[in-house]
Amino acid sequence: MKIGFIGGSGIYEALPLENTREEPVETPFGEPSTTPIVGEFGDTGREVVFLPRHGPDHQHSPTTLPYRANIFALKQLGVTHILASNAVGSLKEDLPPQTLVVPDQIYDRTKHRPLTFFDEGIVVHQPFAMPYDEELVSILAEAAEEATDAKVQEGGTYVCIEGPSYSTKAESEHYRAQGWDIIGMTTIPEVKLAREAEIAYATITGVTDYDVWKESSEVTLDEVLKNAAANEEAIKETVEAAIRKIPDDHETPSHSALEGTINTPDDAIPQETKEKLAPLIENYVE
Secondary structure, three states, X not given: OEEEEEEOOOOOOOOOEEEEEEOOOOEOOEOOOOOOEEEXXXXXXXXXXXXXXXXXXXXXXOOOOOHHHHHHHHHHOOOOEEEEEEEEEEOOOOOOOOOEEEOOEEEEEOOOOOOOOOOOOXXXXXXXXXXXXXXXXXXXXXXXXXXXXXXXXXXXXXXXXXXXXXXXXXXXXXXXXXXXXXXXXXXOOHHHHHHHOOOEEEEEEEEEEOOOOOOOOOOOHXXXXXXXXXXXXXXXXXXXXXXXXXXXXXXXXXXXXXXOOEXXXXXXXXXXXXXXXXXXXXXXXX
């Protein structure tokens, strides 16, 4: 087992790892956000791969992030489980800033991002009814409850917008009317790509603001950064606890997610595509 930790806004440094090393990775989809850092986590003996989603200096926007390169790089490094973090806005009064939410559903409102690895020479129809790995969601939520003093909600819908601007009031009110819980800019396509890569994936989100629906609250970058910094310790404590809670032999349906999903006959898939995507599809094609 090798665990990947993708740090969101406010998480630019790795967990306390030992024997760390940088692992440069080349992918068919370009360079990842930065060079992944690999190290051993405490007394568990488990290797953890850390990757700050936006880069060490937050230089990648939600739209132009190298999502495919990031997930492909983690796959090439042998990652089997991804614990991610996201800074999000709240769409509900009872989810104030500095609440931790472990979502189990997504509504996709992005517009300009490649959503799949399989867009050239191969068609894959991937079931996605439960977008986050259900077992990993429960592990993350339990870890947050046990390791932090923060308010924690297990489950809920994350609506992912394109960004980088925040919502209009009309949009925010619409999302609230649907009963959705939190709003952010980066879970799509990351979670879809993790499923295609057969990596179990779940995220711990830290609420930074009330979006723009709340009359007495106006979302600003200053507010987001302040609350993201306040959430940082609780998120790291959650991820550390979750790493310890994942069973040694943990297998979930995510780890065989491609089985029965490739629609293109083997002999019709170009050899170039097979070679390019070998880390993903080598168990399913000749």
